[in-house]
Amino acid sequence: MNVDVAIVGAGPAGCSTALHLLALHPRARVAIFDRARLPREKPCGGAISRWGLSALDAIDATPAALGVAHVPVSAVRVRHGAHVNEHREDEPLGAVVERAVFDAALAREAVARGATLHEEHRLVALDGHTLAFDNGVQVQARAIVGADGTGSAVRRLAGFDEKGPRARLIVVETDAAPGEDVERGVLEFDLTCVDRGIDGYVWHFATTFAGKRCVSRGIFDWRGRRQGDGKELRTALLEALAARGVPASKLRFKPYSERVFATEGPVASGSLLLCGEAAALVDPVTGEGIAQAVVSGKLAAEELGRVLGSGAAIDPARYARSLESLRCYRHLRQSAALAPHVYGPRASVWASALARTRTAVDAGADWYVGRELGTRRKVEVGASFGWSLVRAALSSARSSDRL
């Protein structure tokens, strides 16, 4: 098979690349390959922030435009023990989707706009411009896109850095617990688990699954580095579910890992480029990666558009610069710097201060939806957060005195 662009991975990064590229070059021969048959299972909370929805809107591929069931997000809630604060807005802060359904719809849209989709094609070898799949198919491509997620075969076969950090997660979908309102789309981040040494949070997102309103729950551990962590994470998640009144029997826990952003290693060569999670574009503090996958797909398409237009090779430095110019890339850098503090030895104090401080939760929600925080706002938030930190530190010192 001969194509202009071979995209490995039919997730949001790969489909966004295809949709953007076909908008630029409607006659390009764009082939998407995935090891799975769609709809494929994708363990995920499924929350897409407002800026991710705007990026999808630019290619007319929001969940609403694709006719995919979704839950508009009306509030973001942060909890730590007894402290809880919520940020609400009338306009949706984002949307929660069932990933298998959303990703399949996105891939169908790419096909409707001119891409070809090759399911059950697992990439196993890469030699220059030639790709080989596990079913014996060989493909020649002018350019290759690695959009194959956390365990990216393209990244490994191209010899790019494999050492970056992995977050660890467990996800489960359940019915609503007593008193939980799934009709109102709330994203809840419960940081109570930092008290037992988890470097992350438990989430409860109102979602839709198999046509029914329910709740996506799970636990995210940014470091995911220690031996025996899997058991510890599961115990912490079970504890959080019990505290909420969610019966844990018969639940199917799905463990997973994420390639979170850390360093700025190479993400392209003359014949290929990486985008989405294959390029480690996942927020180390929140674990969010769908929106980053969509926007990086746009930049990948722009680079490929230049290649198709001029016949030149991919320019790795130009592609890296364009990624670095993204606002979300600056966020990723900030998150990578923040993560060791937020989830460090003082995590309990930070978490308690955050959950107590309405202005900090409001600012966190603004960050999530992609709003700029001006200097004045940062100072105001810093002041009230600082005061909450002092109160949290005092109450933590008082409780250790009592012990």
Ligand SMILES: Cc1cc2nc3c(=O)[nH]c(=O)nc-3n(C[C@H](O)[C@H](O)[C@H](O)COP(=O)(O)OP(=O)(O)OC[C@H]3O[C@@H](n4cnc5c(N)ncnc54)[C@H](O)[C@@H]3O)c2cc1C
């Ligand atoms: C438990 C969990 C919860 C999460 N919750 C959220 C959330 O609520 N919000 C959010 O924004 N992000 C969340 N994320 C992160 C988000 O799921 C990813 O960052 C996002 O899916 C990345 O998109 P992608 O297109 O780069 O990769 P993927 O969506 O992973 O797509 C990669 C595709 O490549 C295919 N593939 C892999 N290897 C090969 C191969 N060798 N050959 C061919 N095809 C291959 C796969 O089948 C897959 O279809 C979560 C992640 C996890 C693990």
